[in-house]
Amino acid sequence: MTIPAPAIGPRLKEERKARAMTLTDLASASNVSRSMLSQIERGEANPTFATLWSLTQALGLKLEDLTHVGAPILPISAIKIAPAHFTPEIRSEDGLCTLRILSPAESVGALEWYDIQMNPGGALISNAHRHGACEHLTALDGDFEIEVNQIVETVSPGATARYPADVPHSIRNRGARAARAVLVVRF
Amino acid sequence: MTIPAPAIGPRLKEERKARAMTLTDLASASNVSRSMLSQIERGEANPTFATLWSLTQALGLKLEDLTHVGAPILPISAIKIAPAHFTPEIRSEDGLCTLRILSPAESVGALEWYDIQMNPGGALISNAHRHGACEHLTALDGDFEIEVNQIVETVSPGATARYPADVPHSIRNRGARAARAVLVVRF
DNA sequence: TGCGGTATTCCACTATAATGGATTATTGTC
DNA sequence: GACAATAATCCATTATAGTGGAATACCGCA
Incomplete structure (x- = not known):
């Protein structure tokens, strides 16, 4: 692997917590085992595309949401004006x-x-x-x-x-x- | 797996061919084995996220490009007018x-x-x-x-x-x- | 603090991702 | 059609993804 893939574990955990879901809840919703979820979130396993897809669907995310640096997350309270x-x-x-x-x-x-x-x-x-x-x-x-x-x-x-x-x-x-x-x- | 993941193999093959790359070329560019590339393209293996990431980077694609039904690919020559x-x-x-x-x-x-x-x-x-x-x-x-x-x-x-x-x-x-x-x- | 309930991680196992080399299929040229 | 080069697939092997159940950690309440 030449270019390391972005770390998706922390983001997935964040999204799960944001939805007040336990590992068991998400396991049910996605049909991925609790163990696997835990490993993925801790960066201890590298999910297959199919597994990742199931997770994004269960969490209502796009793949891009896991890797995207992009949609400019502006600092809270910042209104940037381009005159x-x-x-x-x-x-x-x-x-x-x-x-x-x-x-x-x-x-x-x-x-x-x-x-x-x-x-x-x-x-x-x-x-x-x-x-x-x-x-x-x-x-x-x-x-x-x-x-x-x-x-x-x-x-x-x-x-x-x-x-x-x-x-x-x-x-x-x-x-x-x-x-x-x-x-x-x-x- | 509740919701089958989109078939990415055909799309990856298409993109590789569009760049006039052989499996060996792409293997070099992505550090994924030729065998694995062949299996993925034929839908015979389900790549891990890290492998998929390497492929998208080598091909200059976004993950979304592989799964996206989305950015409305209008039929060539169609101009849709919303009055x-x-x-x-x-x-x-x-x-x-x-x-x-x-x-x-x-x-x-x-x-x-x-x-x-x-x-x-x-x-x-x-x-x-x-x-x-x-x-x-x-x-x-x-x-x-x-x-x-x-x-x-x-x-x-x-x-x-x-x-x-x-x-x-x-x-x-x-x-x-x-x-x-x-x-x-x-x- | 102790306790109960439950959320998460560990463990042993099975299935498959991923590999390198060998074999087969394909392509272009004569 | 024959042949050479190379592109793609097959094969046997190793590493790890993914699992279910057990063990541990965590949290809230009295």
Whole structure:
């Protein structure tokens, strides 16, 4: 084993305790023996995928919940404010399109969301992102046009378009006035 | 085992082939024997978590990539439009606050995002969500006030507030005019 | 503090994960 | 089709995952 797997034992114990479950309770719920549960929690055994799956289902967790550093656990009482003028902006070369990156830096590559402002004639043309990526674009003002594989749909204010982003795709404003949208990208 | 674990073998094989790797290549990259790889791919063995972790790291995958039905893999060429009038709305009892649910149904409990419109005096008061939950609120128009553990911050247009949602928290409009925001909730 | 109930860990055992080497299957070239 | 190279599977073995029952530890109450 080259890269040691994350220690899942402490997390599993934490989640069990949070649900006020004994080892016996969880053993019943998951059909994994109490002994095995104890060994896993103490890091004395390395569960098989099937066993781990049973545990996550019984505890209502995702696998990612056991290993994920990610969903930013902010310190209690911390409200972090990213002021408008500190919000990263990307502007298209022709100046017709502005993307403000609303998502935090640590989400990059997993989940990103943007505030898009696009003047008439503006376009965002994207190559395929990683396998499984998808986008959700909600028009706040004005109309957008989404194209995926020569399929074109118009998104009017209040509507949301959901489409695969693991193929080339584009977002355009073919209307007569400026448009604004929220774009959520999941990788 | 109550709930059979998803079959990961076919997926692992697919990912290996997509990278033009032989079993021997992947064995080297992951330090898992060729035999074991073959058994896993054919569903003849149930890998331990440590083995599975090594494989995901060597292939550059997340665990979720092996089991996830989830990140909506839309059929190629499908652009699904959720029209404005079909977008679920939640209205507060006093009518001062409207939440339109922009996220897809299958994201519920994992990732949700909303278009919030709040009139002066409106408030959204929330109990603690599940451990690790956090929220990101971007003010599009008007000002919002976020309170977490008696800490209060104001969010002005274009700014984004990030705060833990696994403790009681609230969102208010104490201004004189209507406000609009995008709220992203990660669980 | 003592006691009872129960939560957790220990123990001996069985089943299987995981290995390295041998064998078989597959593929590409002539 | 024959042949060589290599990709994948088989095989026998060792280590450990996983079990049920027993023993120990822990906790709450009088």
